[in-house]
């Protein structure tokens with residue numbers, strides 16, 4: 001199982017790069033928070049970055065041989081989280097098992113991730129929402145490419161439909177706070 005950090009995207013609502021952002025009271029940025037949690041569960045971690053933050057993230061993790069930074073691959077650049085998963089698939093074209101975590105869940109707990117890691121073909125959910133960017137499934141590059149070529153870039157559609165992932169439901173908690181706006185972090189701290 002490879003840990004996969006979704007760290008690209010546009011961060012339009014956040015107003016600055018979410019992966020490089022350093023939450024108050026944390027010692028490292030959001031990308032490293034996610035990497036550190038996945039490293040507890042996986043020997044290899046891929047950070048799926050965008051063209052803008054790729055160099056900074058490569059520099060940040062270059063001393064650790066088990067962490068690789070990739071950027072979105074044509075023709076699926078910046079089409080959403082599935083672009084980030086496709087970039088990882090380009091590095092490992094054969095069917096590969098991924099434990100996926102987005103950088104905008106800086107409060108996710110290692111316990112939640114461990115439970116997701118223990119359940120192949122699942123995504124995290126709470127009574128309030130589905131959290132598709134916290135998920136565990138296998139995919140090959142060609143399978144994902146064929147899905148994306150149909151023009152559907154919805155992660156939920158991909159993992160619930162073609163991957164047949166089921167929700168792994170947790171109680172509502174701060175762990176699942178999805179920070180899309182800078183104000184959400186500042187209000188929480």
Ligand SMILES: Nc1nc2c(ncn2[C@@H]2O[C@H](COP(=O)(O)OP(=O)(O)OP(=O)(O)O)[C@@H](O)[C@H]2O)c(=O)[nH]1
Nearest residue numbers: 007008009010011012013078079080081084102103
């Ligand atoms: N590599 C990669 N990651 C992405 C892409 N789009 C989103 N992500 C990541 O997927 C997670 C969920 O992203 P969203 O919040 O839906 O989108 P966003 O583009 O980051 O933010 P907005 O521009 O505000 O919608 C975040 O961790 C993003 O870093 C993409 O096109 N490529």
